[in-house]
Amino acid sequence: MRFSDVRHQDRALSILRRALTSGRTPHAYLFEGPEGVGKELAARTLASRLLCDDETLAPDADACGRCGACRLVASDNHPDLHVIHRGLRKLHPDPAVRARKGLFLSVDLVRHFVIEPAGMKPTQGRRRVFLIREAERMNEEAQNALLKTLEEPPGAACLILVTASAGRLLPTIRSRCQSVPFGLLPPTFVAQELRSRAGVSAADAAALAGLSGGRLGVALQWQRLDVLAAVDAVGESLDALPAGDVEAFGKRLVELATELAKRARPGTGAQDEQPDTDEDEEERPAKGAGRAVPTDELRDALKLALALLAALYREALLVKVGASAICHLPQQQCRAEALAGGASLDRLDASLRAVSDAERMLDANVSPQLACERLAVGLLGELPV
Ligand SMILES: [Zn+2]
Secondary structure (H helix, E strand, O other), X not given: OOHHHOOOOXXXXXXXXXXXXXXXXXXXXXXXXXXOOOHHHHXXXXXXHHHOOOOOOOOOOXXXXXXXXXXXXXXXOOOOEEEEOHHHHHHOOOHHHHOOOOOOEOHHHHHHHHHHHHOOOOOXXXXXXXXXXXXXXXXXXXXXXXXXXXXXXXXXXXXXXXXXXXXXXXXXXXXOOEEEEOOOOOHHHHHHHHHHHHOOOHHHHHHHHHHHOOOHHHHHHHHHOOHHHHHHXXXXXXXXXXXXXXXXXXXXXXXXXXXXXXXXXXXXXXXXXXXXXXXXXXXXXXXXXXXXXXXXXXXXXXXXXXXXXXXXXXXXXXXXXXXXXXXXXXXXXXXXXXXXXXXXXXXXXXHHHHHHHHXXXXXXXXXXXXXXXXXXXXXXXXXXX
């Protein structure tokens, strides 16, 4: 793994290189920035460098890539590289923890998989590296429990907290970590990568790059989920609105989200790069039985559908102000024109706010159908008679 494989993140890389050159690698890093822009790749590259057995390397050089340690890191088998994620609860010794749903990185997980091993000598290397995915999912109790380890880290531990929502971490956690900020990637780069890695057509690559807002990992995931086709379906759900049929709109959007959630499930090939997915066998829909997907997955999929809806309204806004040349979704030109033609600028703006409100409702545990119905009311701008 080479630092140069982490593209367009010069600021982050220079922070990492400076620390390596000085020989004083912090004990705790906070890799923060949008989802899908290379944070985990950078974390693994750093881990690989810290664990590499070649002691003749220049301080800021890449890991050698050939030694036993490098090979173990590459195959995800190094005993001193601990990747922490919610799915680990299934390996916890306590059956009560194993039985949990796993929305959070609970204090039990953090104690068992981070705090305790961080206090032990490395198994084979010079140090232990902990890569904590979705660090913001540590609940308050877990974050508080981790403070001491961050404050007085056992000598050989390096903790890399990775998050797209650093604001959800306690200030006391953030202040104990060296911040490494990651930014959005240039859309042209994202489009190029989509074409070379996934064989996407130029037009679709440009659309996905624009839709994802410069988040390559997200764009690749959306390509696998066939999100561009989902934009069509989201647009069609709007057809129920003029008749004021709030319930039908909600039902269609929830059905669409259910479809997206099913496609995103592990084993469908859609999440190959996310081996830690949070599947609950007990909640898995029986094959062909048409059972509902777990609620948290449905919510995530519905948020994606809402993001697509927001994208349609943003396109409509661009059309409205005469800027259709910079639209991301030329395939949706007709839909955007229709939306723009039937509404004032204020109304389009209010519609975008209604979509954000619906996202917040989902975060606040409002049921998907109800959130969609309220969204419909917001989009209509008045209560249907
Ligand atoms: Zn090596």
